[in-house]
Amino acid sequence: MDLHLRGITLVYPDGEGTLTAVDDVHLTVPAGTTTALLGPSGAGKSSLLAVAAGLTRPTRGCVEIGDDTVLTPTTTVARATRVRLDRIGVVFQSPQLLASLTAVEQLELHAHLRGGRPAAARARALELLDAVGVAGQAGKRPAQLSGGQRQRVAIARALMGAPEVLLVDEPTSALDHERGSRVVELVTRLTRETSAATLLVSHDASTLGSVDARVRLVDGRLAADPAAAAVRTAPVPAGRPPR
Numbered sequence: 001m002d003l004h005l006r007g008i009t010l011v012y013p014d015g016e017g018t019l020t021a022v023d024d025v026h027l028t029v030p031a032g033t034t035t036a037l038l039g040p041s042g043a044g045k046s047s048l049l050a051v052a053a054g055l056t057r058p059t060r061g062c063v064e065i066g067d068d069t070v071l072t073p074t075t076t077v078a079r080a081t082r083v084r085l086d087r088i089g090v091v092f093q094s095p096q097l098l099a100s101l102t103a104v105e106q107l108e109l110h111a112h113l114r115g116g117r118p119a120a121a122r123a124r125a126l127e128l129l130d131a132v133g134v135a136g137q138a139g140k141r142p143a144q145l146s147g148g149q150r151q152r153v154a155i156a157r158a159l160m161g162a163p164e165v166l167l168v169d170e171p172t173s174a175l176d177h178e179r180g181s182r183v184v185e186l187v188t189r190l191t192r193e194t195s196a197a198t199l200l201v202s203h204d205a206s207t208l209g210s211v212d213a214r215v216r217l218v219d220g221r222l223a224a225d226p227a228a229a230a231v232r233t234a235p236v237p238a239g240r241p242p243r
């Protein structure tokens, strides 16, 4: 299913006033494709991702998956959590793995939270760890894994629920260029294979050779046309679109 962000605006309280972190963002990510979200520090990238993930309620606008409106300014926390568990996979900037669980157990826990059957969960978890290239590390705890391996486990965990939408925040920030590019390639390949609609936040445009589209946020506003196929190789345009 396609992911649609319709007029997303997020306003934070800021001292006596307010701060508009995301300002009327309209964006569609087609199923089976990866869109990279670029922009300077403080542009609102993580805020937009948090809204798309149902972790923060938008002040205005809504999130749609296919034809379903799933998140709005009035969505309850319980409903947003259910939508995330059922339909959205999230990979955070730091992998956020539980120290006491092995790689395969991290994935099984996710299935347990969703109410899945244990036997099916183990088989699926092992399959996904294999798909992300860490099958040999299934029995290891996070402390025994490299940064790249931890990130791969986090990606596999996000895919456990066969999500329609995959949201990935800065997957390469702790990795060198080579490993960073490989993690982005992995995300784009799995996105195609699972037909997810993937939005990937990145600081590092040099790792994005494999993505399908790039958009840029500047001061909370979208500043590039995501649809142009040519963006794959073209430099990222700067500046604001006309209002």
Ligand SMILES: Nc1ncnc2c1ncn2[C@@H]1O[C@H](COP(=O)(O)OP(=O)(O)OP(=O)(O)O)[C@@H](O)[C@H]1O
Pocket (backbone or CB within 6 Å): 012, 013, 014, 019, 021, 039, 040, 041, 042, 043, 044, 045, 046, 047, 048
């Ligand atoms: N919980 C919050 N309360 C108030 N302001 C916030 C909050 N979270 C973020 N902001 C502000 O919103 C703006 C956007 O922040 P955000 O973290 O979304 O940017 P970003 O593009 O992800 O930045 P970076 O690349 O540095 O992670 C910033 O001005 C930030 O200070």
